[in-house]
Amino acid sequence: MATRLNLARILLLAGIAVGLLSWRESVEHIGNPDFRVPGYTLAPSRSWYHVFREVCGDVAKMAVFLLLFFGRSSWRTPVAWWIGLILMVGYYAPFWIGEPFLPDLAAPNRTASIIHMAMATLSLLALVVASTIRAHRGGVAMTDIFSPVDLLGHHLPNRIFMSAMTRTRAGENGVPTDLMRGYYVQRSSAGLIVTECTRVSDQAHGIIRCPGIHRDDQVAGWRKVTEAVHNAGGRIVCQIWHCGRVAHPDMRGGEPPVAPSAIPVEGDFFLPRGRVDFPIPRTLAENEIAPIVESFAGATRNAHAAGFDGVELHGANGYLQDQFLEDGSNQRTDSYGGSVANRGRLMIETAEVMIAAWDADHVGVRLSPASTLYGMRDSDKRATFGHVIAALDALRPAYLCLLEPNAKDAKTEQIKDVLQTFRPMVSVPLIGNTGFDKAKANEAIGAGRADAIAFGVPFIANADLPERMRRDAPLNTPHKDTFYGEGPEGYTDYPMLPS
Numbered sequence: 001m002a003t004r005l006n007l008a009r010i011l012l013l014a015g016i017a018v019g020l021l022s023w024r025e026s027v028e029h030i031g032n033p034d035f036r037v038p039g040y041t042l043a044p045s046r047s048w049y050h051v052f053r054e055v056c057g058d059v060a061k062m063a064v065f066l067l068l069f070f071g072r073s074s075w076r077t078p079v080a081w082w083i084g085l086i087l088m089v090g091y092y093a094p095f096w097i098g099e100p101f102l103p104d105l106a107a108p109n110r111t112a113s114i115i116h117m118a119m120a121t122l123s124l125l126a127l128v129v130a131s132t133i134r135a136h137r138g139g140v141a142m143t144d145i146f147s148p149v150d151l152l153g154h155h156l157p158n159r160i161f162m163s164a165m166t167r168t169r170a171g172e173n174g175v176p177t178d179l180m181r182g183y184y185v186q187r188s189s190a191g192l193i194v195t196e197c198t199r200v201s202d203q204a205h206g207i208i209r210c211p212g213i214h215r216d217d218q219v220a221g222w223r224k225v226t227e228a229v230h231n232a233g234g235r236i237v238c239q240i241w242h243c244g245r246v247a248h249p250d251m252r253g254g255e256p257p258v259a260p261s262a263i264p265v266e267g268d269f270f271l272p273r274g275r276v277d278f279p280i281p282r283t284l285a286e287n288e289i290a291p292i293v294e295s296f297a298g299a300t301r302n303a304h305a306a307g308f309d310g311v312e313l314h315g316a317n318g319y320l321q322d323q324f325l326e327d328g329s330n331q332r333t334d335s336y337g338g339s340v341a342n343r344g345r346l347m348i349e350t351a352e353v354m355i356a357a358w359d360a361d362h363v364g365v366r367l368s369p370a371s372t373l374y375g376m377r378d379s380d381k382r383a384t385f386g387h388v389i390a391a392l393d394a395l396r397p398a399y400l401c402l403l404e405p406n407a408k409d410a411k412t413e414q415i416k417d418v419l420q421t422f423r424p425m426v427s428v429p430l431i432g433n434t435g436f437d438k439a440k441a442n443e444a445i446g447a448g449r450a451d452a453i454a455f456g457v458p459f460i461a462n463a464d465l466p467e468r469m470r471r472d473a474p475l476n477t478p479h480k481d482t483f484y485g486e487g488p489e490g491y492t493d494y495p496m497l498p499s
């Protein structure tokens with residue numbers, strides 16, 4: 001993520017400039033026995049202590065400013081704070097303690113001496129305050145959910161992203177509707193919108209009234225959505241997806257769903273005629289995998305053509321790529337099964353072709369290392385997801401989005417804190433999701449565990465979520481019975497704040 005100028009950074013740049021000037025002054029000072037600081041008489045002989053104080057003091061000051069400016073937020077605060085403290089003790093304390101301990105320093109002018117010490121105290125206080133201030137208290141040097149961020153070639157106005165959410169309002173043949181356009185436009189104040197999961201082929205179809213992006217009429221429908229969101233000042237990414245085994249033949253013209261292995265999803269599936277058991281999926285032959293990978297490349301090209309700002313690979317929540325990755329759903333013995341490297345192959349190959357179809361700066365990937373949705377399980381989630389996260393990070397995608405466990409996952413899960421666990425392995429922008437509110441989001445961003453937070457349910461009921469968070473306004477209550485409904489009810493009719 002490129003570093004942008006804001007007020008805090010301009011102040012820090014000013015600090016660096018002052019540091020550079022005082023450094024120059026120090027160098028002249030040490031080399032010149034006749035140098036005089038106004039108000040002080042300096043003995044011509046220079047003690048080692050004096051040299052140390054002049055050089056190290058300025059270096060320390062510079063280091064603090066540079067750390068605050070460029071440092072990763074997770075460690076810049078404590079490091080800058082400690083350097084500030086050492087600076088105070090090592091550099092300024094002698095001024096406060098006074099003349100008796102400084103044989104080479106005399107202050108004949110008391111007023112100048114007091115001014116000098118007051119300035120030293122003030123500048124030190126400013127450093128300590130700037131380095132310890134917390135984002136959620138409106139700090140100047142730290143990032144929070146309202147800080148802009150550079151992503152997908154855009155300067156996004158905030159870090160409050162809208163998470164992908166299926167809302168089952170697409171039309172015949174998976175063509176986006178005018179109603180969907182209105183829904184996304186309402187939410188265009190999000191730093192970034194991620195669309196509902198969007199199928200990459202007919203084979204990928206697994207949710208009633210979900211949109212697609214593999215046909216021209218679907219691309220044309222999405223183009224109307226992206227244009228309207230852009231006109232409203234927003235940015236929108238298309239989440240592309242293959243359902244794998246999470247589907248039913250009844251909604252696919254009798255075609256059974258496909259999967260890495262013939263292991264059905266636990267639980268039941270919602271159809272218009274009621275709830276039914278998940279069927280046993282058909283095992284994909286090895287030579288059927290390349291066309292699936294290629295369908296993600298095609299969907300990426302279509303998303304680009306439809307005017308999206310990027311694409312997100314839905315590698316989470318128990319869908320096809322996740323089914324291949326986790327050994328509870330993958331019992332293959334070919335090059336897509338067995339070892340972690342083989343199980344992760346589909347995920348990596350898919351991300352690679354998506355990047356080749358557009359570029360790395362416009363492709364994000366979403367993973368749910370702690371999820372148990374649709375009966376997902378793995379014998380060693382930490383190792384499995386560690387492998388795939390490292391391999392994806394090496395492709396330098398636009399971002400990774402990682403889901404924290406929800407309340408249900410947390411009861412059984414091996415990984416309690418996903419962001420904390422995987423942040424050290426991720427060098428690209430990291431988006432956190434699941435169970436965040438404003439305070440938790442600010443805490444995660446301020447501590448450097450995430451660069452942005454995707455909100456799901458809060459965006460269903462609050463199209464103007466960023467403004468509500470800014471004003472600390474109350475949030476509308478979401479109505480679960482209309483999450484997957486039809487029509488505008490519970491979709492575009494939640495009240496907005498008066499502007």
Ligand SMILES: Cc1cc2nc3c(=O)[nH]c(=O)nc-3n(C[C@H](O)[C@H](O)[C@H](O)COP(=O)(O)O)c2cc1C
Nearest residue numbers: 163164165166196197434435436455456457458483
């Ligand atoms: C109605 C609904 C539909 C969802 N559909 C999708 C989806 O299409 N793709 C996806 O990756 N996640 C989907 N999710 C998961 C959300 O993106 C998000 O991970 C989840 O709601 C947790 O975030 P939250 O606690 O902020 O709501 C859906 C969630 C809900 C409530």
